Each structure stands twice: as C-alpha cells, then as structure tokens.
Amino acid sequence: MTPEGEPIxxxxxxxxxxxxxxxxxxxxxxxxxxxxxxxxxxxxRMVLDDSPAALVAAASLGQRQKRCCAFFDVxxxxxxxxxxxxxxxxxxxxEALAAFVVLxxx
Numbered sequence: 001m002t003p004e005g006e007p008i009x010x011x012x013x014x015x016x017x018x019x020x021x022x023x024x025x026x027x028x029x030x031x032x033x034x035x036x037x038x039x040x041x042x043x044x045r046m047v048l049d050d051s052p053a054a055l056v057a058a059a060s061l062g063q064r065q066k067r068c069c070a071f072f073d074v075x076x077x078x079x080x081x082x083x084x085x086x087x088x089x090x091x092x093x094x095e096a097l098a099a100f101v102v103l104x105x106x
Contacts (some may be wrong), residue, residue: 007090008070008071008090009070009071010071010089010090010092010093010096011069011071012068012069013067013068013069014068018068022064022065022068023103025061026061026103026104027103027104029046029054029057029058029061030046030104030105032054032057033048033049033051033053033054033057033058034046034047034048034049034054035047035048035049037101037104037105039097039101041094041097041098042088042089042090042091042093042094042097043086043087043088043089043097044086044087044097044100044101044104045084045085045086046058046084046085046086046104047082047083047084048082048083048084048085050083054083055076055078055083058076058083058085059076059085061085062074062075062076062085062087065087069096071089071090071093071096072087072088072089073087073088073089074086074087075088087100
C-alpha cells in the first residue's frame with residue numbers, strides 16, 4: 001500500500017534497455033553467487049554462497065529491484081549457517097514473479 005492507502009501497482013519502471021541490463025545482472029548473480037533457488041507462487045528465495053561479495057551484490061541488486069518494482073518485498077536474511085535474498089510479491093502478481101524466476105534460471 002502507498003502512504004495514501006492505495007495498492008502498489010504491479011509494474012516495473014525500467015525501460016527496455018535498462019530491463020535487459022537488469023536481467024543480465026540477475027543472471028550474473030545467480031551464476032556467480034547463488035547456490036540454490038527455491039520458488040513458489042509468491043516468493044523466490046536465493047541461497048547465497050558465503051562470500052562477502054555475494055552478500056553485497058545481492059543486497060545492492062535487491063534494493064535496486066525494489067526501486068523499479070515497488071510491489072516486490074525484498075529481504076536479506078543472515079542466518080547462522082546461510083545467507084539468503086528473498087523476493088515476495090502480493091496476491092495478483094504471481095505471473096510477474098513466475099516470469100522473473102524463469103529469467104533467473106534460464
């Protein structure tokens with residue numbers, strides 16, 4: 001919800017060129033720093049390797065994704081034995097998340 005109580009639109013503010021670059025960034029993160037991707041209808045959880053670079057890259061990319069796709073909830077979790085980046089979407093955005101997961105894993 002926005003401060004005015006309106007629902008956040010399920011939309012991305014990136015133009016086509018910026019979107020292509022962002023997709024490349026996500027694929028690079030998954031290829032270099034993600035050891036497992038778990039997804040369901042409304043969330044995707046990426047388990048990161050234990051390098052400091054993976055954590056920094058995931059936090060930065062997650063924050064930038066939140067800026068252009070405000071409907072994503074983004075969280076970094078630092079557990080005793082793992083580090084994860086999770087993206088969650090509200091009901092009604094399942095197709096957007098499914099397309100995102102395909103981009104991550106293709």
